[in-house]
Amino acid sequence: MKEAVQLHKDQFIEELKQYLSIPSISSLSKHKEDVQRAADWTANALKDAGMENVEVIPTNGHPVVYGDYLHAEGKPTVLVYGHYDVQPEDPVDLWDTPPFDPVIRDGKLYARGATDDKGQLFIHIKAVDLLMKEEGELPVNVKFVIEGEEEIASPNLAPFISENEGKLACDAVVISDTSFSEKGQPALCTSLRGALAMELTVSTANSDLHSGTYGGGVPNSIHALVQLLDSLHGKDGKIAVDGFYDGVPEPTEALRNEVAEVPFNEERTKQELDLEDLYGEEGFTFQERVGIRPTLEINGITGGFQGEGLKTIVPKQASAKISCRLVGEQDPQAVYEAIENHINKNKPVGAKVGLHQYIKADPVAIDSQNSYIQAAADAFENVYDVRPLFPKEGGSIPIVEVFGRVLDAPVVLMGFGLPTENLHAPNEHFHLENFTKGIETVCEYFKKL
Amino acid sequence: MKEAVQLHKDQFIEELKQYLSIPSISSLSKHKEDVQRAADWTANALKDAGMENVEVIPTNGHPVVYGDYLHAEGKPTVLVYGHYDVQPEDPVDLWDTPPFDPVIRDGKLYARGATDDKGQLFIHIKAVDLLMKEEGELPVNVKFVIEGEEEIASPNLAPFISENEGKLACDAVVISDTSFSEKGQPALCTSLRGALAMELTVSTANSDLHSGTYGGGVPNSIHALVQLLDSLHGKDGKIAVDGFYDGVPEPTEALRNEVAEVPFNEERTKQELDLEDLYGEEGFTFQERVGIRPTLEINGITGGFQGEGLKTIVPKQASAKISCRLVGEQDPQAVYEAIENHINKNKPVGAKVGLHQYIKADPVAIDSQNSYIQAAADAFENVYDVRPLFPKEGGSIPIVEVFGRVLDAPVVLMGFGLPTENLHAPNEHFHLENFTKGIETVCEYFKKL
Numbered sequence: 001m002k003e004a005v006q007l008h009k010d011q012f013i014e015e016l017k018q019y020l021s022i023p024s025i026s027s028l029s030k031h032k033e034d035v036q037r038a039a040d041w042t043a044n045a046l047k048d049a050g051m052e053n054v055e056v057i058p059t060n061g062h063p064v065v066y067g068d069y070l071h072a073e074g075k076p077t078v079l080v081y082g083h084y085d086v087q088p089e090d091p092v093d094l095w096d097t098p099p100f101d102p103v104i105r106d107g108k109l110y111a112r113g114a115t116d117d118k119g120q121l122f123i124h125i126k127a128v129d130l131l132m133k134e135e136g137e138l139p140v141n142v143k144f145v146i147e148g149e150e151e152i153a154s155p156n157l158a159p160f161i162s163e164n165e166g167k168l169a170c171d172a173v174v175i176s177d178t179s180f181s182e183k184g185q186p187a188l189c190t191s192l193r194g195a196l197a198m199e200l201t202v203s204t205a206n207s208d209l210h211s212g213t214y215g216g217g218v219p220n221s222i223h224a225l226v227q228l229l230d231s232l233h234g235k236d237g238k239i240a241v242d243g244f245y246d247g248v249p250e251p252t253e254a255l256r257n258e259v260a261e262v263p264f265n266e267e268r269t270k271q272e273l274d275l276e277d278l279y280g281e282e283g284f285t286f287q288e289r290v291g292i293r294p295t296l297e298i299n300g301i302t303g304g305f306q307g308e309g310l311k312t313i314v315p316k317q318a319s320a321k322i323s324c325r326l327v328g329e330q331d332p333q334a335v336y337e338a339i340e341n342h343i344n345k346n347k348p349v350g351a352k353v354g355l356h357q358y359i360k361a362d363p364v365a366i367d368s369q370n371s372y373i374q375a376a377a378d379a380f381e382n383v384y385d386v387r388p389l390f391p392k393e394g395g396s397i398p399i400v401e402v403f404g405r406v407l408d409a410p411v412v413l414m415g416f417g418l419p420t421e422n423l424h425a426p427n428e429h430f431h432l433e434n435f436t437k438g439i440e441t442v443c444e445y446f447k448k449l
Numbered sequence: 450m451k452e453a454v455q456l457h458k459d460q461f462i463e464e465l466k467q468y469l470s471i472p473s474i475s476s477l478s479k480h481k482e483d484v485q486r487a488a489d490w491t492a493n494a495l496k497d498a499g500m501e502n503v504e505v506i507p508t509n510g511h512p513v514v515y516g517d518y519l520h521a522e523g524k525p526t527v528l529v530y531g532h533y534d535v536q537p538e539d540p541v542d543l544w545d546t547p548p549f550d551p552v553i554r555d556g557k558l559y560a561r562g563a564t565d566d567k568g569q570l571f572i573h574i575k576a577v578d579l580l581m582k583e584e585g586e587l588p589v590n591v592k593f594v595i596e597g598e599e600e601i602a603s604p605n606l607a608p609f610i611s612e613n614e615g616k617l618a619c620d621a622v623v624i625s626d627t628s629f630s631e632k633g634q635p636a637l638c639t640s641l642r643g644a645l646a647m648e649l650t651v652s653t654a655n656s657d658l659h660s661g662t663y664g665g666g667v668p669n670s671i672h673a674l675v676q677l678l679d680s681l682h683g684k685d686g687k688i689a690v691d692g693f694y695d696g697v698p699e700p701t702e703a704l705r706n707e708v709a710e711v712p713f714n715e716e717r718t719k720q721e722l723d724l725e726d727l728y729g730e731e732g733f734t735f736q737e738r739v740g741i742r743p744t745l746e747i748n749g750i751t752g753g754f755q756g757e758g759l760k761t762i763v764p765k766q767a768s769a770k771i772s773c774r775l776v777g778e779q780d781p782q783a784v785y786e787a788i789e790n791h792i793n794k795n796k797p798v799g800a801k802v803g804l805h806q807y808i809k810a811d812p813v814a815i816d817s818q819n820s821y822i823q824a825a826a827d828a829f830e831n832v833y834d835v836r837p838l839f840p841k842e843g844g845s846i847p848i849v850e851v852f853g854r855v856l857d858a859p860v861v862l863m864g865f866g867l868p869t870e871n872l873h874a875p876n877e878h879f880h881l882e883n884f885t886k887g888i889e890t891v892c893e894y895f896k897k898l
Contacts, residue, residue, distance in 0.1 A: 027758035088756060094656070152758055179662075193661065197759045206723035207543070210873045212642065212844025213628075215774055216744030217735045219728040222769070223682065223747060230679035233672065274655035277799040279668040286666045295665030298672060299762050300753035305770060307537060309476035309601055310646045310807050312772045313748050313873055320671070321754060323761045325664055350726040358759050395661025424659045424762055 001443040004134050009436050012126050013109070015045070016435070017102040019084075019118050020111035026062055026085035026152050035148050038084045039063045042146050045122075049129035051144060059156035062148030066167075069128065069142045076449050077141035079170035081403065082121030082177065083150030086113035087424050094426035107432050108421075114430035116423040120176040120416050121146065123435060127442035140446045143170060147399075150177075153195070153359035154399045161399075161406050172372040173403045174445075176438070178393055178415030182263050183431070186380040186388040188373055189413035193294070194326030194363035195396035196335055200343065201319040201354040202228065208304070208313040215314050219350030222303045225318040228353070231346050232296055232322075232339075236282040239296045243338035247329035248294055259287045262391045272420065290394040295325045296339075325394060332360030361398030370410045372449070379445035380414075383437050414445070450892040453583050458885050461575050462558070464494070465884070466551040468533075468567050469560035475511055475534035475601050484597050487533045488512045491595050494571075498578035500593060508605035511597030515616075518577065518591045525898050526590035528619035530852065531570030531626065532599030535562035536873050543875035556881050557870075563879035565872040569625040569865050570595060572884060576891035589895045592619060596848075599626075602644070602808035603848045610848075610855050621821040622852045623894075625887070627864030630838050631712050632880070635829040637822055638862035640841035641849055642743070643775030643812035645784055649792065650768040650803040651677065657753070657762040664763050668799030671752045674767040677802070680795050681745055681771075681788075685731040688745045692787035696778035697743055708736045711840045721869065739843040744774045745788075774843060781809030810847030819859045821898070828894035829863075832886050863894070 024038035025031040039056050042065045046054045051067035062085060070077070089099035089112050097103050102111035109119065124144070131138050145168060147157050161168060178189045202225040205218060234240040251259075264287050266278065280289035289295070303318025305311035322339075326332060340355055347353055366373070368390040380388045393413070404411045416438040422428045473487035474480040488505050491514045495503045500516035511534060519526070538548035538561050546552050551560035558568065573593070580587050594617065596606050610617060627638045651674040654667060683689040700708075713736050715727065729738035738744075752767025754760035771788075775781060789804055796802055815822070817839040829837045842862070853860045865887040871877045 027760070028756065088754075088760060090754075090756065091657075195661075195761070197761065199759075204724065207871065207876075208540075208874045209722070210844065211744070211746045211748065211772055212644075212774060212842070213868060213872075214739060215746045215772075215843065216742055217727060217729045217739040217843075218722065218724060219726065220746055222678075222750050226675040226678040226747070226750070229671075229675040273658070273667065275653065275667060275799055276801065277668065278666060279798045280666045290663060290666040293665055295660070297660045297664045297669055297761075297763055298675070298753070299660065299760060299764065300755045301671050301675070301750055301767060302752075302755045304747070304749035305537075305539075306749045306751045307477070307539065310648075310770055310772065311476070311537060311748060311873065312644070312646065312746075314746055315748065318750060321759055323660060323664075323759065325661060349728045350724055352725065393661070394664065394666075395659065419662055422656065423662075424760065425657045427656075 001130065001440050004130055005436050005439050008130065013432065016109065016119060016122050019122060020102040020113055021100050023100045024085050024148065025088050026149050027088060035062045035085055039065050039148055042084045043067070045125050046144055049125050050132035051128065059160060061156045064157065064160055065144070065146040067144045069138050072138055072141045075140045076171040077143065078449065079143045079145060079168060079173045079407070080124045081173055081175045082124065082146050083117045083148065084121065084146055085148040085151050086118070087116070087151050091426060096427055104432065108429040109432055110427060110429040112428055114428050115417040115421040116428065117150065117177045119430035119435060123176060123416055123438035124442055127439045127446070130439060131443055131446065138446065140449045143168060153361065157399050158402045161402055165406060168407055170407060170409050172409050173407065173411045174414055175397065175400065175411060176414050176416050177397055178413045179417035179419050180415065181389050181391055183418055184384070185263065185386060186384050187391050187415060188368065188376055188388045189393040189415060190366040190368045190390045191392035192364040192400055193394055193396050194330060194332055195323065195359055195361040195398055196326060196332045197323040197358040198336065199319055199321050199356045199358065200228065201317065203317040203352045204350055205316045208316050211312040211314050218314055219348065220314050221318040221351065222315050224348040224351035225303060225320060227348050228343055228346060229298055229320055237280050238282065241338050241342040244335060245294070246334065247331060249328040251288065251292055255292065256288065259291055259392060260285065262287050262389060291392040292327055294327050294330060296322065298322055325396060327363050330363060332362060336360065359398065361396055362401045364401045364404065366411060366413070372410050372412050375448045376412050376414050376445055379441050379448055382444050383441045450579065450889050453579055454885050454888050457579065462881060465558065465568060465571050468571060469551040469562055470549050472549045473534050473597065474537050475598050476537060484511045484534055488514050488597055491533045492516070494574050495593055498574050499581035500577065508609060510605045513606065513609055514593070514595040516593045518587050521587055521590045524589045525620040526592065527898065528592045528594060528617060528622045529573045530622055530624045531573065531595050532566045532597065533570065533595055534597040534600050536565070536600050540875060545876055553881065557878040558881055559876060559878040561877055563877050564866040564870040565877065566599065566626045568879035568884060572625060572865060572887035573891055576888045576895070579888060580892055580895065587895065589898045592617060602810065606848050607851045610851055614855060617856055619856060619858050622856065622858050622860045623863055624846065624849065624860060625863050625865050626846055627842055627862045628866035628868050629864065630840055632867055633833065634712065634835060635833050635837040636840050636864060637817065637825055637837045638842040638864060639815045639817045639839045641813040642843055642845050643779060643781055644772065644808055644810040644845035644847055645775060645781045646772040646807040647785065648768055648770050648805045648807065649677065650766065652766040652801045653799055654765045657765050660761040660763050667763055668797065669763050670767040670800065671764050673797040673800035674752060674769060676797050677792055677795060678747055678769055686729050687731070690787050690791040693784060694743070695783065696780060698777040700737065700741055704741065705737065708740055708841060709734065711736050711838060740841040741776055743776050743779060745771065747771055774845060776812050779812060781811065785809065808847065810845050811850045813850045813853065815860060815862070821859050821861050824897045825861050825863050825894055828890050828897055831893050832890045
């Protein structure tokens with residue numbers, strides 16, 4: 001298929017740029033119409049690729065796009081999942097070019113959603129498009145399920161999957177929303193951390209107070225918040241919440257060896273990120289900390305006066321967004337309750353605290369020896385001339401656990417991104433080499449099944 | 450003068466409402482023209498009141514307004530200081546009526562600047578206006594110095610005073626920018642805390658990072674910031690910075706008794722502010738904590754993702770605004786350096802810290818037995834039928850120390866505000882009873898001198 005891909009690639013890239021120019025930010029209500037527009041665009045792309053029964057299916061939130069091809073009698077059925085929604089673009093002033101004005105520089109396509117996940121998802125749409133054009137039929141049955149709420153943790157997809165168990169029945173679920181270990185080294189992820197996110201709000205008085213008149217004599221909401229937040233970690237980098245580590249397996253020697261095989265260059269990472277030092281849980285390597293250990297990170301904090309200059313107030317309210325990555329048998333709800341207990345137990349004098357849960361998702365482990373995963377490894381090897389690794393990813397794709405459990409099918413995490421592509425950050429991009437080779441790989445994969 | 454005040458009060462209040470409708474927020478550059486407009490308005494008000502040599506004098510920042518009356522031969526000269534600039538209005542959604550659309554409810558005038566300081570300053574302008582109208586002359590010589598940068602710590606006023614030492618020569622400086630002890634109980638403040646303000650910025654990586662890919666393995670700027678901020682206070686409510694308390698006097702029994710005389714009702718304060726508890730330095734009362742003890746308060750904090758919903762990032766940067774109130778012989782510069790040392794010593798792994806100083810001001814102590822202060826007490830007693838108290842105020846008016854030192858004159862802090870008037874907060878207001886009685890009091894005072 002290499003020649004066919006080369007022949008069409010300029011057109012495919014133009015189409016992808018169009019897709020990326022839609023600011024389908026699912027978390028911001030002002031972009032609701034853009035998200036709908038991206039859903040419609042996705043549906044049209046599936047139709048153009050020869051998919052049938054294409055639907056934009058409403059949910060309580062953003063719609064799910066469905067399309068299928070079911071004429072490969074006797075062949076397995078692959079369900080391709082992806083998402084057409086993207087992360088917010090802020091801080092927008094740190095982008096070198098506008099996030100929704102896709103441009104190519106040095107063989108990389110820069111835009112929000114380039115690697116996460118429109119670019120990767122589009123590989124599958126163009127792979128079936130090309131196979132249909134070249135051969136008039138597909139070598140496997142394919143069902144597309146493309147959602148618009150992945151970046152807000154898929155609140156409506158789990159019920160959708162449960163309600164449509166029959167319609168979505170398949171032999172394997174294929175998802176391209178992960179990344180290579182490094183440039184030139186493909187990877188089939190065999191583990192995803194679970195996720196839990198929440199917002200902690202601390203309030204004290206009913207009004208901001210003058211720090212000259214009241215300062216020193218009344219509780220300060222920011223003091224209380226930083227005290228609570230600082231108490232969540234110990235000096236050893238461990239999470240200092242009673243019960244947090246319940247269900248976290250002690251890593252076996254074999255697992256530690258497997259994790260150590262994932263390439264990692266400390267000096268290069270520090271240089272690329274302009275970091276003075278790495279930091280994390282004592283007794284674990286960087287790869288272990290980001291792959292097989294649970295974490296608790298503060299993602300944002302806000303409170304009091306934030307404008308230009310200064311305002312000498314005792315602030316009435318402050319809040320922080322917190323998210324956790326979970327592993328092994330950790331139960332997201334139990335971890336949430338452990339954090340809630342910790343906060344109530346450590347509540348500073350005069351502070352009123354509120355905790356609001358955003359998302360929770362179970363951790364996932366996948367058997368790398370499964371035949372659908374080994375076939376994907378073969379396809380990668382054919383195109384890239386190197387056998388993929390089977391790493392444990394630190395990220396979470398909450399819906400993976402649901403797909404595997406409800407549809408009782410292996411999940412193949414066939415990522416085409418690179419870890420350096422700034423996903424969720426300014427200047428997100430996608431290496432076009434992996435876009436074109438990705439299309440070849442997916443074509444190979446479907447033929448092999 | 451009581452009848453004369455009653456006769457003109459409606460017109461005076463209408464004029465004050467006009468003054469308050471100018472959003473002269475000195476800290477925000479977008480309001481630069483409004484600040485200039487307030488300066489011009491002030492100058493015209495002085496001219497209308499019969500003041501001579503009225504000038505709007507440019508500085509490196511916002512202008513100083515000057516005007517005088519120097520025809521009371523053989524009588525003392527009083528310099529009246531005030532400021533026509535105001536605090537920012539945010540959070541604007543917590544105002545019951547727009548901050549620059551003055552309205553009267555229950556005998557109180559609601560607007561930003563109503564009590565701090567346009568309303569209080571206008572008392573003096575209307576007092577000389579009335580005396581000129583009623584008697585055709587003033588019983589004392591008066592010089593007005595009205596600045597537009599008090600809320601940003603008067604960066605250009607100290608040089609202005611030094612450069613105009615001759616022009617500003619006087620026997621006493623009178624300032625109405627403080628408050629009563631409580632409704633009906635006037636106060637002549639005899640102590641002001643010094644001030645010091647700064648912004649602390651912590652950065653880690655050169656970009657926000659995906660918390661799934663990097664979380665747990667790299668430093669998090671918010672974790673580092675909350676760790677640093679939390680280290681600034683001990684569990685006993687004391688400030689845990691080496692050297693911070695250098696120069697803070699041990700309070701004498703006499704001082705503690707004097708402070709204890711300031712009326713304070715703990716239950717009522719908690720109820721009014723909707724506070725679960727008061728909180729502060731162990732071993733001191735509320736009045737001591739807010740009056741004669743130094744403080745360190747975090748006024749604002751910001752970092753990472755603060756929008757709707759969530760964004761699972763490891764944030765690259767976070768910052769906090771911090772201000773201190775200083776007492777006794779504390780040296781603002783030495784305290785700043787002590788904090789800087791503390792931050793450098795406690796810098797978390799992988800954190801780059803930056804500290805930017807905004808303001809510093811020395812603490813001030815005033816002798817209550819001075820004849821200009823006793824005369825003010827007499828004037829208050831005549832109008833309010835109660836002798837003023839001589840409290841130690843927790844706030845800072847940085848320029849007071851400069852006036853006293855450069856002009857070698859006693860400073861009379863003759864406040865007409867109330868501690869409950871929400872200065873620096875939403876729904877700032879001014880009791881009109883104290884506006885009209887204030888005009889009477891100032892007329893009495895000038896006659897007594």
